[in-house]
Amino acid sequence: MSPTRETILRHAIHEFAAHGFEGTSTSGIARLCGVTQPLIHYHFASKENLWREAVDLLFAEVTGRFGQMRLEGEGQSPRDLLRTLMRRFVHQCAERPEIAQIVLREGTHRNPRFDWLVERHLSPLIAGISQLFAASLPSGQAEVMPPLHVVFVAMGGANLMFSAPAFFEALTGRSPTAPEIVETHADAMVAVVDRILGIDPASSGVSS
Amino acid sequence: MSPTRETILRHAIHEFAAHGFEGTSTSGIARLCGVTQPLIHYHFASKENLWREAVDLLFAEVTGRFGQMRLEGEGQSPRDLLRTLMRRFVHQCAERPEIAQIVLREGTHRNPRFDWLVERHLSPLIAGISQLFAASLPSGQAEVMPPLHVVFVAMGGANLMFSAPAFFEALTGRSPTAPEIVETHADAMVAVVDRILGIDPASSGVSS
């Protein structure tokens, strides 16, 4: 990929996450890149297409990581895999808040852009995680906490402080991406998963 | 309040939640209301001020409900209050997703609008809930799951499917605001809170 294309995409990801599709201007992205606005149309033809290519780049690394985890997890029990997954997911949310921010910005109402995003990137990821929870919940618990609901709790709980960092900052005076805060949140989320799965806190050691 | 002002505010809440401050146009709101765009400036002076008045109206009812709960909860244990609160919070998120949507849209980065929102509306609410969790967590658990982190887990977990309804819809083909889905999610969130607080599922009855 050409260095110009890459620079534009990098800034586009940030702008679309911070201001949404409608709130982002191609002129603004161009200014950040130090190029002129028509150059963006030369490389990406339209604002809509720029958004799609930015999203593809954003998900490329995540899907890669998730696929790798599947391989590493061979032989692990679903429960252990789930705990490792939860821990990594928290770190992922902290490192790349743009993913959740874009999903939240576009997901307020159905539209072609969002349907494309779900079908292309989100659906496969969610399906895998739901299966993992379904296989790990103690018998009878799936009625109280259906796997899909647990997935939404886990995703939302892990994400919020990193999707809305200004919220956490304004309340605490600290950045949520400070390493020890990310780690504390990862510990907390694993603990929550443990308790949802009925794992006794006393008998469970460190799970990373 | 004049009926025109009220109509404008009602549509403004919806538009700001769906498209963000930058993605919303005063002309668009005016069109939805069946009035002309300059009329919005006559009533609200500026787009910025319209946003603030819309947010004030949105929070007025929530703060009212929360205050009422405090009174009803006199004599209840912090744990019981917390479970009731959690259940109502899920219903609140389903009924008024606009609150979380606006917080998520504005909270991606610090800005004067968001700082105003935190100081004026969010901070007091969060402080109350954090205290409640702090008073309810079993001894030793606050180190693994600090109250503020638990609050973010609870808020994020309760909110996500209603903040991004298109996400839930695209995955399941059903609206997250269908009464039985809201109720299932409320049950699930109360169950999660029970397990975080170390309440034995077997010994706990219905908690609403």
Next chain:
DNA sequence: GTCTATAATTAGATAGAC
């Protein structure tokens, strides 16, 4: 209180030079 008219700025997109 609501309108028309309009100013000043910015948006996404195209044409064409180099």
Next chain:
DNA sequence: GTCTATCTAATTATAGAC
């Protein structure tokens, strides 16, 4: 591949008639 120049449409906001 990157630029300048420019088109058309939409943006927030103001002035002034009724």
